[in-house]
Amino acid sequence: MSTYSTISPEQLKLRLDQGEPLNIIDVREDEEVAAGMIPGAKHIPLGQLPERYDEIEKTPELFIMCRSGGRSSRACEYLSSLGFEGVTNITGGMLSWEM
Template structure:
């Protein structure tokens, strides 16, 4: 199994600030997403990924986001087993993203 590429919140923020159009999927639950999401991210809760796999583009990089980076890593591992290969996990998740905001 190939290891999933990782991106840090600051690297992601910098790419977004540079105007890159990135495909991001937030896999947190509804109540977590209600507290804030990265602008432009699509919300697909982790439990719905198997039923909504057709919504995930196979032909472009997709960055997965969760609270701390653990669930999004598991989603990447699962999707990799399903044959998708342009997957990136955001290390540290929204905890680190929000910590960057406060600096």
């Protein structure tokens, strides 16, 4: 059973465009992030998550982004196992994000 929710990039962008302050973590690698990020997102590569999860602000919702949705899914499972609540995978990742 999944321990996290999902949201489409379109749904997330709508909420950002409405001015909602959202807690977004980008788990892609440095070279991927260099090509662009969602404004306001925090970058923590997936491989660094076990050492850096304490940098993540505990908010009612936590949105996780990667390139296509696979790594963010693993990050969601991991963060949920640590007790983070409201963890949400951004389906399709940056490949589906329209800036």
